[in-house]
Amino acid sequence: MAEWNIHDEGFKNVTQNGKITGFQVKIQSSYYRGIALSLIEDYEVTVDGETFKQDQIKFGVGNRNYALGEMESLIDVRWPWLEPAVLMVNKPGGLKPGIHDVQVIYLYRVSYMEARATTAAFSKKLTLVM
Amino acid sequence: MTNELTRKEFLQTLAAAAAVAAIPTFTACSASKSKIKLGVCTYSYNGDLQQRRMTLENCVTDMADFGAEGIEFLAEALVPDYPNPSDKWIESWFGLLDKYKIKPVCYTGFLDTRLYKNRAMNAQELADRIERDFKLANRMGLKIFRGMGSSWDHALDLPPGSVWAKAGVKMEDCFDKMLPLMDKYDITIAGEIHSPERLSSDLMKRLVDYIDRKKTQRIGLCVDMGIFQDRIRRNTAQNVIAQGGRQNIVDFIIKSFEENVPQEKILAEVEKMGGNPVELRLAGPSGIYHGSYNSANRNKPEELAKYIPYIKHLHGKFWEMGEDLKEYSIPYDKVIPVLIKGGYDGFMCSEYEGNRDVFQAQIQLRRQHCMLRSLLAQA
Numbered sequence: 001m002a003e004w005n006i007h008d009e010g011f012k013n014v015t016q017n018g019k020i021t022g023f024q025v026k027i028q029s030s031y032y033r034g035i036a037l038s039l040i041e042d043y044e045v046t047v048d049g050e051t052f053k054q055d056q057i058k059f060g061v062g063n064r065n066y067a068l069g070e071m072e073s074l075i076d077v078r079w080p081w082l083e084p085a086v087l088m089v090n091k092p093g094g095l096k097p098g099i100h101d102v103q104v105i106y107l108y109r110v111s112y113m114e115a116r117a118t119t120a121a122f123s124k125k126l127t128l129v130m
Numbered sequence: 131m132t133n134e135l136t137r138k139e140f141l142q143t144l145a146a147a148a149a150v151a152a153i154p155t156f157t158a159c160s161a162s163k164s165k166i167k168l169g170v171c172t173y174s175y176n177g178d179l180q181q182r183r184m185t186l187e188n189c190v191t192d193m194a195d196f197g198a199e200g201i202e203f204l205a206e207a208l209v210p211d212y213p214n215p216s217d218k219w220i221e222s223w224f225g226l227l228d229k230y231k232i233k234p235v236c237y238t239g240f241l242d243t244r245l246y247k248n249r250a251m252n253a254q255e256l257a258d259r260i261e262r263d264f265k266l267a268n269r270m271g272l273k274i275f276r277g278m279g280s281s282w283d284h285a286l287d288l289p290p291g292s293v294w295a296k297a298g299v300k301m302e303d304c305f306d307k308m309l310p311l312m313d314k315y316d317i318t319i320a321g322e323i324h325s326p327e328r329l330s331s332d333l334m335k336r337l338v339d340y341i342d343r344k345k346t347q348r349i350g351l352c353v354d355m356g357i358f359q360d361r362i363r364r365n366t367a368q369n370v371i372a373q374g375g376r377q378n379i380v381d382f383i384i385k386s387f388e389e390n391v392p393q394e395k396i397l398a399e400v401e402k403m404g405g406n407p408v409e410l411r412l413a414g415p416s417g418i419y420h421g422s423y424n425s426a427n428r429n430k431p432e433e434l435a436k437y438i439p440y441i442k443h444l445h446g447k448f449w450e451m452g453e454d455l456k457e458y459s460i461p462y463d464k465v466i467p468v469l470i471k472g473g474y475d476g477f478m479c480s481e482y483e484g485n486r487d488v489f490q491a492q493i494q495l496r497r498q499h500c501m502l503r504s505l506l507a508q509a
Contacts, residue, residue: 028180032173033204038245038247072247082179082207109242109247110416111240111243111245111285112284113284116414119407121407
């Protein structure tokens with residue numbers, strides 16, 4: 001998928017109480033409309049071959065972060081079409097500054113398609129400064 | 131070596147090009163005898179919108195620039211705080227349309243029947259959900275709601291055994307609940323008839339039967355011109371390979387499709403071959419079978435004639451307008467005369483669904499409107 005789905009902006013380590021607890025990466029929808037969070041079925045982030053699964057990631061929209069389990073019932077909270085979602089990945093110590101191979105996959109239900117959820121997969125080399 | 135040409139060389143080059151390439155011109159881009167009006171779906175500009183090259187205002191400016199009269203609008207993409215934008219935003223919407231003299235025509239709508247992962251919604255819940263869109267369409271002055279149509283089958287009845295199919299909600303049950311809301315918000319549903327639908331299908335019969343039985347003007351059809359596709363898009367294989375599809379597997383899928391192998395069987399084979407997600411998508415129901423017809427399964431433009439009284443809106447779907455001002459896979463020159471003869475007098479809104487690279491939509495839409503104006507002028 002095209003490179004604009006993963007943003008250069010916003011790729012950085014996340015610090016809480018003075019400690020690096022993980023990193024974040026912003027993704028923009030490849031679909032053609034915004035969707036309710038309840039339609040998102042799964043996601044994962046892979047950096048330099050290391051895969052982080054849904055229980056290590058929170059999905060951020062509208063300045064709030066959600067766990068996948070919470071999203072299932074959120075039919076009126078939306079991931080707007082042109083607004084990047086911020087994936088907050090738990091990784092104590094974070095990532096080293098430099099260039100990383102980043103891959104993001106997410107699955108969402110499209111009501112008029114087959115039962116199998118639709119997969120969106122993006123990858124890009126991103127530079128982490130701090 | 132320099133790449134610069136002298137003025138003389140440049141003029142010679144131009145003259146030579148003009149002599150070789152007979153660039154088609156059309157006699158009439160002026161008034162047509164047909165009453166069919168041309169508009170544009172905002173969906174057409176998705177590549178430019180997603181890559182931040184254009185804004186909604188840029189889209190409206192652009193369609194006005196080449197003479198489009200109306201707009202079809204995809205609210206779930208472009209309305210801030212959907213489905214409840216501020217009054218200020220609604221005011222800016224009308225300001226924009228007024229400034230460029232573009233008519234609000236159609237609301238591109240959806241219905242997420244699978245909103246919950248583990249349960250189906252009943253007809254009343256679905257009607258309540260769609261009411262939010264009717265209300266928004268009404269606020270935006272859009273009187274036609276393009277949606278569902280041939281997607282009802284998938285959205286309610288498939289796959290067999292799923293929670294959605296087991297719930298047994300029928301399209302007709304949903305319409306029963308929605309009709310009073312359509313009156314309330316002055317909305318007409320134009321059910322989208324999209325590939326791979328056949329005009330001879332049972333679903334078409336059910337739609338028309340329902341409309342006849344209810345004697346309602348609130349429900350009709352929006353025929354997507356993609357249903358007349360008569361060959362595979364030129365870039366189908368190229369796109370899949372660019373995204374990581376392997377040539378041998380892509381070739382296998384396309385060959386099987388052309389030979390009319392059932393879609394489920396192609397998918398199973400590709401799974402056995404160790405298909406990657408891109409290949410599986412091409413083989414899946416949303417892949418080649420969703421956007422294409424093979425030779426065993428084509429709609430004929432003449433089949434459209436009997437449905438014309440039911441048509442409330444048309445989708446001018448297209449993927450690739452060449453320099454010959456023809457759509458590579460859709461025989462517009464055979465479909466437009468059927469529409470004219472049948473007396474269709476509503477809008478056809480262009481939906482460009484080809485290459486989403488920036489700058490493409492503006493080029494492609496102009497070529498398509500040039501072709502459409504010419505065909506309409508021949509009425």
